[in-house]
Amino acid sequence: MAEHKPAPKLVFADDDGNIYDHPELEMLVRRGDRLEPPRPDEIIPLPPESELFLLPGRDALGFDPESGEIERLEDRAVAAFVCPGHTLSATAAYATKPGAPVLPRFAYGAVGFSGDRFVVAAAKVDEDKRQVFTGIPRERIVKGARALRAKYPKNRLIEHLMGCALTSCCPAARNLALGRYEAPLPTSRACNARCVGCLSLQDPSSGFPATQNRITFRPAAQEIVEVMAEHGRREKRPVYSFGQGCEGEPLTEIRVIAEAVARFRQNGGTGTVNVNSNASLPEAVEAFAAAGGDSIRVSLSSAEAALYEAYYRPQGYGFGDVVQSLARARAAGLFISLNFLFFPGVSDTEAELAALTDLITAHRVDFVQLRNLNLDPELYLSVARGSGALADPARHASMGLRNFRKRLRKACPWLRFGYFNPDVAEAPPTAD
Template sequence: MNKKVHPDKIPYLLVCDKKGNIFEDTAYYTVGKAGNKIVKLLSSDFIELPFGSDMFFLPGRNPVGLNIKTEKIEIIKSRLAVAAFVAPAYTITHHAVWETKKNAPRLPLFAFAAVGWLNHKFYVPALRIENDIRQDCEQFNQKKVIAGYKKMIKIKPENRIIKHLSHCALVYFCPAARNYFLNRWEAPLPTSPICNSQCLGCISYQPKEHKITSTQNRITFIPAPCEIAEVAVEHLETAANPIVSFGQGCEGEPLLVWKTLRDAIVLIRKKTQKGIINLNTNASKPEAVEALCKAGLQSIRVSLNSVRESMYNKYYKPQKYTFNDVLESIKIARKHKIWVSVNYFVFPGVTDSNEEFTALKKFLTEYKINMIQWRNFNIDPEWYIKELNYKYDSKLLGVNNIIQNIKKKFPQIYNGYYNPGKEIIERYLGLVRK
């Protein structure tokens, strides 16, 4: 785990030349973007770039920095902008700043954090929100992942989920799929090739008119309940701190095949009572959530770009369901006393706006969820704002500030990045059925 060490001064701006070489420009300090505001960052805003993060240069975009001598914000026309895609378990507080040139290509589906350089180290404005190491880059040895896959496919050669997850682990380097083949922690159970949302930033399907590529291919079949149970039971019985999760980046919406999930859960719980069965979902079908809770579902994670209905609808573009259905599903899950998390997409300048924060506090008071997962929003920031026709709030509170405020005002809420295992859930609230 990276130590949360701040630099002794503001890092220098990183820029890129036409050959793809990234280097610091010592005439400029790094600045950040929150919404439409360029922010002069403090040294205390930065931590060392976490191991396993990626660095991007941004085509068609000029870097913007703070001129150290004049203390003015300036555009560097001769260079390309640089941003960091921060490793899991960290929440970014500011986007990188750039000027977009005419005909610049749309950015791919990543979160573009500001990044600087000082004393032979990269720095980003971010905080570690999660102590769990399950997706830390240093935890993975790809040779062991490959060995785990070969062992698993030899034992269960006909299981289509295992074949699908092998592509995720060996081609996409998906941390969840890799952990499955390493027989530990949270294992994915993709099930649905269809979806009832048309999310702007969907990572498994993008229409041609969006002019970007999805980061992974969607599953093409609905596995049988026995296939699902075969994967899940062995993982729950043998893995360390085991969780199995429906609803992955490589699928659509699992509630659209809820009867398959229900039957699989029943089969799983006939054979083992260990671990946690979790569902990552858009929570669009309250009646399906009710049935799954009754079958033995223990944890649910609901993804939201915003707790405001208008913002939600513009991003998710729900098909034959409403935002009220999502809220009703949360109520049902809480009624059944299962663990309820919100997968909250963090977008600096929107998430930390006064309007969104006010709505979030009202939502938390009314729906009494158990956890917020502060996830970085993987999308071209300018595209998101344009498509939603978003009007910026004049008052921004700061991402770090709202997280700390939530911790203080709602101490019963668990803040993190991942779906917690049984030990944490039972120790924290004791709500999961044994």
């Protein structure tokens, strides 16, 4: 007989930032519009390198097991931002006060306290350690950045990325300074979408700032090639990725990207050349493959056109162009990943599962990166409602991240799951 574990307790904070666990009330989570206790199989210890956030203008909500009622405290709600490699299965439960500010661009996981530690509703979806910096002293990153700047004093792209590494603490840029894993190659100053949750450009009326500064110049092909060649000398299984948080849509700069990739390959460059893209330009996808690209990661908030377009707000293209790009990527032999921006209660529904399964099957998608949709939960729900998609009864119940992944895997048995861009020569096994 299985041992019954006590339910995790509600976590809340006072105005001074002190965090407490409630002696009686239990943890509550949100999935879409629904508030409910967490499922026992979705609770894991808060992973190392995660962070706890105090939510301004939001009161904590807990579950009273004796009355079966939801209780509202006059204390501050707390949420968890889980470290990379983990996907949330539920967001934080709270009550928003009138006039509360829009939350900054993070994912707000439901957090509780059990035994002697914080717990969170999430799952580990990738074993890759590429964004774990525990035990790496900052001095080593600084040394690496200085060495790259000294070796390539006229390379503007290296100067930009080393600024990202040392000032913004960008994980990808820090890895470049360390000469390991995946090299970022930002190229684009512009974008043909106006994503509600854009990392690098926000309208002042959005209520929250961009979390990264967008690149202000177009790198020359030679600057890009120098970064790729240098990284390839230091990393045995390099991945090179266009399409970073500090830029717009990389395929809008396909001319310089294609030139750089072709020159890199002509010079004997090896490794996985990837583009993180909104897949809005099918012809550019073909040009990328023809130049020597290996892999494309297509960003999706939904496989349903109305919900997708409500979040991405495309300019001059539509969801049909994304589908066409997937078809051309498959015809060109590219490794295809979906960067599926997961939002509990909207993504893990019957309607989304059906649409995503159809898309993956039609284009034989290789890999799904289950990443968190980083946005104020109430803001995203308002976007979803505005699309009309939530009127579908098949979006009214959440099956949970675990069941969603299990059923998608059953429907598409060749599919692999993860969080990071894999080396196409050896995509990592799926984490259970």
